[in-house]
Amino acid sequence: MAKIKTTYTCKECGAPHPTWEGRCSRCGAWDSLEETVVRKAAGGLGAARAVPVATKTPRQLKNVSAQDSERVRSSFPGWDTVLGEGLVKDSVTILTARPGAGKSTLLLQLAQEYAQKGLKVLYATGEESGSQIRARADRLFTAIHDHIWLLASQDMDEVEAQAHAVDADIIVIDSIQTFRLPEHPQRAGSPVQTVACTEKIMDLCKNPVKKRAALLVGHMTKADEMAGLRTLEHMVDTVLLLEGDPSEELRILRSTKNRFGATGEIGLFEMKQNGLMEVKDPSSYFTTDRKDKGIIGSAKCILREGTRMLVIEIESLVSKSFTPYPMRISENMPRDRLNTLLSVLEERAGIPLGDKNVIVRTTGNIRLTESASDLAVMMSVASSVQKKPLATDTAFVAEVGLTGELKRVSHAKQRVNELHRLGYKTILTADTGHATLKQVMQSVWGRNR
Structure with a gap:
């Protein structure tokens, strides 16, 4: 005769518990334990065991058709x-x-x-x-x-x-x-x-x-x-x-x-x-059509989502903070990554941000999962701080290291070709003769920025 035993299983992590608890001891989730009934077969080591009957015959892998899945x-x-x-x-x-x-x-x-x-x-x-x-x-x-x-x-x-x-x-x-x-x-x-x-x-x-x-x-x-x-x-x-x-x-x-x-x-x-x-037309969701007029705090970059190339617009708003701890807000990228980029921008390019609130977001609310957007994020913030607009036909595609140097990104050629196809005239990358973030800013706004 089968023996019935009651245990409690966490629905978040699956950890078993002998008794009910208000909080899972493994993952820390509250009110996540659910009752589970376990049936165990009676009998000791000498109990009879059923022997499974083979119902399928294995085939050599090389003989399995790759077209079986239509x-x-x-x-x-x-x-x-x-x-x-x-x-x-x-x-x-x-x-x-x-x-x-x-x-x-x-x-x-x-x-x-x-x-x-x-x-x-x-x-x-x-x-x-x-x-x-x-x-x-x-x-x-x-x-x-x-x-x-x-x-x-x-x-x-x-x-x-x-x-x-x-x-x-x-x-x-x-x-x-x-x-x-x-x-x-x-x-x-x-x-x-x-x-x-x-x-x-x-x-x-x-x-x-x-x-x-x-x-x-x-x-x-x-x-x-x-x-x-x-x-x-x-x-x-x-x-x-x-x-x-x-x-x-x-x-x-x-x-x-x-x-x-x-x-x-x-x-x-x-x-x-x-x-x-x-x-x-994805660009209608991820960029704003401003014709030839640039606007302060807006920069363009191109992301690769799977096999699709998407041009997106990054917007920044920088304002003076009246509290000891300025806000760093972005729904589209991790806060730690945003803080890192702002620290590089301040230390390597001389943009003062210690007493500034910084808010970064993307048009269409798409997530910034690629490091290829680093340069565009930093240029957007710099534009907002200095009150200087960026041209609408300019795009920024590069990773920026802690030293302020530009790094190459994957599929750089395809990104540049797609931007050219869409009519962008100036594309700043690690391969366009700009070695550092500071050089990019001097190229865009001149040395007396």
Whole structure:
């Protein structure tokens, strides 16, 4: 007879605890322990053990076809690029975002896209009623395709049964934290239920007899991370993040894990009344069209997001501080990195910042993850301090070291070519004869700056 033991598992880090505690002793998260029932088989060392029966025969790796994974493309080039040129049929993808970012809207649009290509789509929702999904579909589409089936249920066994019943090619789960399996006593959303339901979906999708693709919605925590155990991210094939403020139109889709393509790719969308639409001209979101008129505190640079080159505008505001500790604020880059760049600017270029508040942001609120933006950030701040504008057809592309020297960046030639193609006349890099930050400033504003 099986022995039943109750333990408590942290839903943030997965650490087991013999008794309930208000705070996890491993990760320090508060109110994160959930009850877990463990069943242990009775019997000692001499207890009989079942011997597993082989159901699959291994093949030599060289004899496995690399074309076993078929891809399905949509009319959203950004979505296909992020996935690695299309959705792989025997794959499991999870999409996470803040509430209201447009996860359900995007997946419903994709369901219509794939249905129009002749694929059967099962849309399983555990959060909304069928009438709510229908209302959203009526807003998005002029006509709903016949190949979309809707299931409003939180029972994963029922999802599996209906996937077989309609012979679904693509399964949408909205969201994975709302589904449960009856054989587990934990509530929906617990680590045990979430992992078990994901395993069920994986077995369903990776069946060699009938390959399917699954698109899962995952909840996001207040720390802007996917809710639940990190195990969930390891289990699935692709992890996607949809970034964007619900009060704004722009949405950035990026991959943080992809077994079928490169990570770091992004897709750009804007939220309209009739759903998410691909952004055709990114420069309209990340730069301001000021014609030939420069403005104080604004500098341009070019970032590489995956295979895409994006010209962005960096804006700075510098003001006198009336407190002992001036503010250093930026939503687009780590505070430590901003403080480092400001220290180099003060020590190596002689720009006084000790009693100044500094605020840095990007147009479109895109993150500055590349060091290629160092020079543009520093020139933007210097422009704001000295009240001198920078030309709108000038771009800055270089990393700046602690010595104030300019460093070369990756894919420099492609960046420069793209800037030339867009009409930028002056591009200052480590390869244009400027060895230091101070030399760049003298070149732009003259020696008597």
